[in-house]
Amino acid sequence: MSTSDLNTTLVVVGAGMAGFATALQAAQDGHEVILLEKLSETGGSSAMCGGCLAFAGTDLQRANGVEDSSELLFKDLREVGKFENDESLVRAYVDNQLDTYEWMKQAGVQFGPHIETSSGQSVPRVHNVDPADAVRALAASAKRTGKVRLLTETRALRLIRDPQNGRVVGVTAEHNGETFKVLGSRGVVLTSGGFVQNAELIHRYAPQYNDESAVFIGGAGNEGDGLKMALQLGADCRDMIYIKGTYGKHPTDETNHHSLLAVYKGAIAVNQDGKRYVDESISYKLLGDACIQQPYSATFQIFDQPIFDSGDNQTRILDIERRHEEGLVIQADTLEELAGMIEVPAEVLIDTVNTYNGYVDAGSDPDFGREHLVHQHGALVKIETGPFYAYPSTAAVYGTYCGLCVDTGMHVLDVYGERLPGLYAAGEVVGGLHGAAYMTGSALGKAAIFGRIAARTALAG
Amino acid sequence: MHVAVLLAGVADPRKLLPRPASGDWRKLPGETSVSYKLSPFDEAALEIALKLRDQGAAARVTVIVTDGANDLALLRAVAALKPERVLGLCPPAAQRGNPAWLARHASDLLRDGGAWPDLILIGREHGDLDDGMAAAYLAEAWRLPYVGLALQVQPHADGGWTLLRSGAQQDESLRVPAPAMASISNDKSNRLRHPLMKNVALAKQLKFEQAAPDAAQPAALVSLAQAAPVEAGARGTQACRMFTGSPEEQAAALAAYLRAPASTH
Numbered sequence: 110m111s112t113s114d115l116n117t118t119l120v121v122v123g124a125g126m127a128g129f130a131t132a133l134q135a136a137q138d139g140h141e142v143i144l145l146e147k148l149s150e151t152g153g154s155s156a157m158c159g160g161c162l163a164f165a166g167t168d169l170q171r172a173n174g175v176e177d178s179s180e181l182l183f184k185d186l187r188e189v190g191k192f193e194n195d196e197s198l199v200r201a202y203v204d205n206q207l208d209t210y211e212w213m214k215q216a217g218v219q220f221g222p223h224i225e226t227s228s229g230q231s232v233p234r235v236h237n238v239d240p241a242d243a244v245r246a247l248a249a250s251a252k253r254t255g256k257v258r259l260l261t262e263t264r265a266l267r268l269i270r271d272p273q274n275g276r277v278v279g280v281t282a283e284h285n286g287e288t289f290k291v292l293g294s295r296g297v298v299l300t301s302g303g304f305v306q307n308a309e310l311i312h313r314y315a316p317q318y319n320d321e322s323a324v325f326i327g328g329a330g331n332e333g334d335g336l337k338m339a340l341q342l343g344a345d346c347r348d349m350i351y352i353k354g355t356y357g358k359h360p361t362d363e364t365n366h367h368s369l370l371a372v373y374k375g376a377i378a379v380n381q382d383g384k385r386y387v388d389e390s391i392s393y394k395l396l397g398d399a400c401i402q403q404p405y406s407a408t409f410q411i412f413d414q415p416i417f418d419s420g421d422n423q424t425r426i427l428d429i430e431r432r433h434e435e436g437l438v439i440q441a442d443t444l445e446e447l448a449g450m451i452e453v454p455a456e457v458l459i460d461t462v463n464t465y466n467g468y469v470d471a472g473s474d475p476d477f478g479r480e481h482l483v484h485q486h487g488a489l490v491k492i493e494t495g496p497f498y499a500y501p502s503t504a505a506v507y508g509t510y511c512g513l514c515v516d517t518g519m520h521v522l523d524v525y526g527e528r529l530p531g532l533y534a535a536g537e538v539v540g541g542l543h544g545a546a547y548m549t550g551s552a553l554g555k556a557a558i559f560g561r562i563a564a565r566t567a568l569a570g
Numbered sequence: 571m572h573v574a575v576l577l578a579g580v581a582d583p584r585k586l587l588p589r590p591a592s593g594d595w596r597k598l599p600g601e602t603s604v605s606y607k608l609s610p611f612d613e614a615a616l617e618i619a620l621k622l623r624d625q626g627a628a629a630r631v632t633v634i635v636t637d638g639a640n641d642l643a644l645l646r647a648v649a650a651l652k653p654e655r656v657l658g659l660c661p662p663a664a665q666r667g668n669p670a671w672l673a674r675h676a677s678d679l680l681r682d683g684g685a686w687p688d689l690i691l692i693g694r695e696h697g698d699l700d701d702g703m704a705a706a707y708l709a710e711a712w713r714l715p716y717v718g719l720a721l722q723v724q725p726h727a728d729g730g731w732t733l734l735r736s737g738a739q740q741d742e743s744l745r746v747p748a749p750a751m752a753s754i755s756n757d758k759s760n761r762l763r764h765p766l767m768k769n770v771a772l773a774k775q776l777k778f779e780q781a782a783p784d785a786a787q788p789a790a791l792v793s794l795a796q797a798a799p800v801e802a803g804a805r806g807t808q809a810c811r812m813f814t815g816s817p818e819e820q821a822a823a824l825a826a827y828l829r830a831p832a833s834t835h
Contacts, residue, residue, distance in 0.1 A: 360767045362764055381768050405768045405770075406767065436761045451766060452768060501764065501766065501767065
């Protein structure tokens with residue numbers, strides 16, 4: 110052992126929401142933690158995301174007159190994941206979500222007063238936070254315990270196993286060119302995020318996504334480090350084929366990285382030919398996949414003034430007004446003029462809108478089967494009152510939503526379904542919760558929820 | 571009507587300058603590996619030209635890119651907005667920011683059969699090395715009527731232009747005959763539109779004209795003797811300081827920090 114090696118109880122790799130949730134939970138339970146972050150700044154993708162967390166049965170929902178329950182959340186998560194997700198992991202999320210919501214509040218996370226409905230939700234369930242502030246709040250709470258040592262600009266390189274029993278006992282790490290070991294008596298929790306910044310790896314699993322067709326946005330450190338370290342030990346993965354971009358990212362704007370989902374307020378999505386191509390109420394991940402297959406991998410959300418006015422400036426993905434102020438929404442007095450501005454055939458766009466409006470009147474969409482604004486929520490509205498708007502949209506890969514197989518205690522599993530002793534994972538590096546698609550707020554939610562579970566399991570083991 | 575826009579890229583501040591393949595930093599400005607972006611002033615000039623075409627006041631828009639002319643991504647970004655013509659005119663390293671060089675070499679490119687475009691627009695600063703004199707110098711050299719710091723342009727039925735600008739005390743409207751030249755400042759009204767993805771894709775298939783500097787022109791007396799990258803500021807070497815306590819305590823701490831000599835920070 111080198112003099113520069115470090116010893117602690119639990120080693121946590123990656124200082125985003127999952128990393129700090131793990132570290133804070135472990136510290137609150139009385140244990141020492143070393144938290145490694147390869148970048149100079151903490152927060153990762155968590156700090157850059159839309160700030161939505163999916164919880165059910167909260168005081169905030171009740172204050173907003175929303176009736177929700179763990180069972181409805183479970184049902185929605187399973188449905189939106191097309192039952193491809195791991196039922197036991199969904200159950201672990203659901204069973205621990207309400208407690209985690211309260212725990213986050215106690216840790217200083219500030220939730221906005223407003224509740225919204227978004228992808229995959231039957232009822233309003235989006236709990237809003239400023240994501241960077243939320244991570245900072247957990248970080249500050251962790252620091253106050255005096256038990257969490259954060260090492261930034263320190264990259265975990267490889268997992269270390271006990272040569273006698275194969276148990277994971279730490280990592281090799283590198284800081285300022287020096288390599289050393291960080292050893293944890295209770296093992297290692299990988300909270301290193303996904304691999305959204307590794308386009309080559311994404312393309313390997315999801316060939317339709319590449320630098321030409323999609324936008325990749327996420328933490329600069331999300332290159333798949335933790336995934337690769339676990340794979341080297343024989344870990345198994347799941348949901349890899351379900352990597353999808355999120356619909357609603359402006360394809361050529363470089364200043365606002367967030368998606369806009371005017372479709373969830375009643376807009377339709379049309380391609381460069383002026384035609385609809387999808388049921389716009391489905392998960393924005395499925396919308397992203399549908400979009401990427403359209404000409405030029407980009408489409409337009411088309412809406413009118415009442416839909417514009419129904420936008421919600423408390424929820425980033427529904428904040429139409431802000432995008433308009435940023436000059437990203439194309440506006441015209443008539444559909445014909447709008448068609449000219451977005452270079453689609455005017456007669457086709459007008460026919461598409463008129464046909465859709467007829468479906469709304471008839472209560473049936475024979476083309477794509479759209480029945481609601483979003484998932485199973487909200488009555489459809491016609492697009493008929495100018496001015497009319499178009500929001501250019503493509504799919505942005507914000508996260509990979511797939512990764513290591515874990516059990517309900519966040520033990521990492523090998524390709525035979527057996528635990529890799531001493532190795533745990535939480536957050537985006539974990540696969541199995543989302544399945545085929547994704548409910549808004551479940552990624553940031555699982556970071557916090559699974560991080561706490563991982564800490565408790567590791568420390569109990 | 572023919573509207574021309576002179577653009578000069580500015581080095582993309584989000585990207586590190588690459589070491590020139592030759593190792594000679596004097597070669598850097600013309601290297602294809604350097605990423606350039608349009609300045610807000612250039613973006614505004616281009617947007618005004620495109621608006622004039624949208625309104626039917628301009629039949630065609632020509633864009634000449636000087637600094638950054640060898641950056642294919644910059645040329646494609648401009649072409650994706652569908653001006654009728656985009657061409658590059660890369661100045662020698664020592665002539666960047668020299669309006670005299672530009673006046674000599676751009677005039678033939680701008681004129682069609684000897685006729686000036688009806689309007690020439692240029693950002694109020696032309697690239698990283700212009701101190702703001704390029705626009706007026708060019709207008710004087712080309713003997714074109716000139717308006718500086720315009721924000722909007724409106725066509726006139728008689729073929730001239732009305733240029734709007736905001737002065738220190740008042741908004742102004744100036745009339746000029748065509749052909750004319752204007753430097754453009756930026757505001758919300760002339761924010762550059764975003765290209766459609768369709769046109770981004772199509773622009774990737776285009777090949778761009780590159781104008782060769784006129785060999786008949788007298789040789790420049792200025793040459794770039796030496797160049798070296800600026801030492802990067804050591805971001806993060808000074809620890810951030812978080813003010814805590816009540817708002818009053820934080821305000822007092824901030825005030826004390828600001829009053830203290832910089833050397834003590």
